[in-house]
Amino acid sequence: MTVPENKIILSEAQLPQHWYNIVAELPFDVPKPLHPVEDRAVEIDDFDWLWPAECLRIELQKDEYGTDAWIEIPEFISDVYRRYRPSPLVRARSLEKHLGTSAEIYFKREDLNPAGSHKFNTALVQAYYAAQEDGSRIRCMVTDTGAGQWGAALAMACETLELDCCVFMIRKSYDEKPYRRYMMRMAGAEVYSSPSELTSTGRQILKDDPENSGSLGIGMSEAIEFVKENPERRLALGCMSYYAVLHQSIIGLETKLQLEQIDRSPDLMVGCVGGGSNFTGFIAPFVRDKIEGSSIEFRAIEPESIPTLSEGEYRYDWADFSELTPRILMYTLGHRFVPPPVHSGGLRYHGKTPVLSALVKNDVVGTKTYSQREVFDAGRVFLKTEGVLAAPESAHAVLGAIDAARDASKAGRKQVIVLCLSGHGYLDLKGFSDVLDLDTPN
Ligand SMILES: *Cc1c(COP(=O)(O)O)cnc(C)c1O
Numbered sequence: 001m002t003v004p005e006n007k008i009i010l011s012e013a014q015l016p017q018h019w020y021n022i023v024a025e026l027p028f029d030v031p032k033p034l035h036p037v038e039d040r041a042v043e044i045d046d047f048d049w050l051w052p053a054e055c056l057r058i059e060l061q062k063d064e065y066g067t068d069a070w071i072e073i074p075e076f077i078s079d080v081y082r083r084y085r086p087s088p089l090v091r092a093r094s095l096e097k098h099l100g101t102s103a104e105i106y107f108k109r110e111d112l113n114p115a116g117s118h119k120f121n122t123a124l125v126q127a128y129y130a131a132q133e134d135g136s137r138i139r140c141m142v143t144d145t146g147a148g149q150w151g152a153a154l155a156m157a158c159e160t161l162e163l164d165c166c167v168f169m170i171r172k173s174y175d176e177k178p179y180r181r182y183m184m185r186m187a188g189a190e191v192y193s194s195p196s197e198l199t200s201t202g203r204q205i206l207k208d209d210p211e212n213s214g215s216l217g218i219g220m221s222e223a224i225e226f227v228k229e230n231p232e233r234r235l236a237l238g239c240m241s242y243y244a245v246l247h248q249s250i251i252g253l254e255t256k257l258q259l260e261q262i263d264r265s266p267d268l269m270v271g272c273v274g275g276g277s278n279f280t281g282f283i284a285p286f287v288r289d290k291i292e293g294s295s296i297e298f299r300a301i302e303p304e305s306i307p308t309l310s311e312g313e314y315r316y317d318w319a320d321f322s323e324l325t326p327r328i329l330m331y332t333l334g335h336r337f338v339p340p341p342v343h344s345g346g347l348r349y350h351g352k353t354p355v356l357s358a359l360v361k362n363d364v365v366g367t368k369t370y371s372q373r374e375v376f377d378a379g380r381v382f383l384k385t386e387g388v389l390a391a392p393e394s395a396h397a398v399l400g401a402i403d404a405a406r407d408a409s410k411a412g413r414k415q416v417i418v419l420c421l422s423g424h425g426y427l428d429l430k431g432f433s434d435v436l437d438l439d440t441p442n
Pocket of ligand 1: 117118119149150238239240272273274275276277278279346347391393394422423424
C-alpha cells in the first residue's frame, strides 16, 4: 500500500463529467410523487407553473432519468463547478492523533465554495434549468430559507445566471441570524421576513398573531403563493428533492476517484441529514458497490430532537405544512411537526428524501442520533485539531466519525472512515457560543 497523502487533490481535468443517477440502478423502486390531493401520480403539467420543467422531469424519473445511470453535466455547470471543484479530500491526521485511534479518518470538503456549503452544487443547476427553459421566460427564482444557507446558495446561483432571487426567510432567523441575510443582499437577492405582508398566507398569520416567528412550512407556503402570482417566477428547493440528490452525486464521484488514487476503499461513510441531499449524493456511487456485495457501511446522522429516520414513520406525506406539494413516500415525523429550535437549521426537516428513506428501509443505510451539546463539542475538537470550523450540521458527521473511530480502536480494527463536511460554520458562531458558553469572560 502506498503512503497516503494529507490532501488528495484532483486536477480540474478530473472533474466528473456526469452525475450518477442512483435510482436507475437500485434493485428496488423509489416510488414517484403522488398528487397533493387526488389519488394519482403527479404529471409534469400539474406543476410546471411551480418548478422548472427539468427539475420535474428528474423528480418524476421521466425518460433518461428513469433509465440512465449517467447524466451528462452541462458545460456551463462544469465551468462554474471548476471555480471550486474538484474539492479536496483531507486526511484528518491531527484528529486521528488526538483520538489515538487505529482508524484512518478522511473528510470531503464541501465548505470551500461560493456559498459555504454543498447547497451551491444544486442551486446553480436549478437556476440554470430555469434560465434555459424553452417557451417560458423565467426571470426570478423564489425560495424559503431557515438559517440562510440555502438562500445564500440560491442568491449566488441566481447572480451567476442573471436571474432575480426572492427569499422568504423565517422571521426568527431573519432577526437573530443576520449574516447570511447580508450575504444574500450583497449577492443581489431580495429577502423578506416570513410571515410577510406579501402573501395572503403571511397577512392572515400576522393578523392572527403579529408576533409569529415563522417556520419553514409557512415560508414554503408563502414562496409557493408568490410564484403562483407571476408566470415569470419558479420555486427552487434545496434538500428534499431527488434532483438535489442527483446533483450532489458529484461529491461522491469525486470522493471515489480520490480514494482510488490513494488505494483505499472506505469501510464506513458518514454524513449529516436534513433533507438528505449531501449524504445521499456522497454515498450514491458507493451504494452500487454495497449492493454488489462490498461490506461498506453507511451511517446517516440526525439530531436527537429530530429523529426522522430513527423514529419516524415510513409513509406518504407532504413536504410542506399547507399540503400544497406532492405527497412523497418517506420517513417522516409528520408535515405538521414543529422542530425544536436547535442551531442546526439545515437539519430541521420533518421528512427525508424518498431515495434515502428507501435505502434506510431496505437496510442499506444505518442511522444514529446525537445531542446538540455532544455535537458542538465535536465541532470544537475538529476546529482545534484540523483547523476547520464545521457547520453545526456538519459537526454531526464529525461526531459520527469520531464515535466510529473510537469503536474501531476498541475492537483493534484498522478502519477507513470518510465523512462529508457539508459546510463551514463561520456564520454560525453565535450558535456555538450559545451552546458552548463562549460569551462569559474567562
Ligand atoms: C442544509 C444543510 C444540510 C442539510 O441538508 P441535506 O439536504 O441533508 O444535505 C447539511 N449541512 C449543511 C451545511 C447545510 O447547509
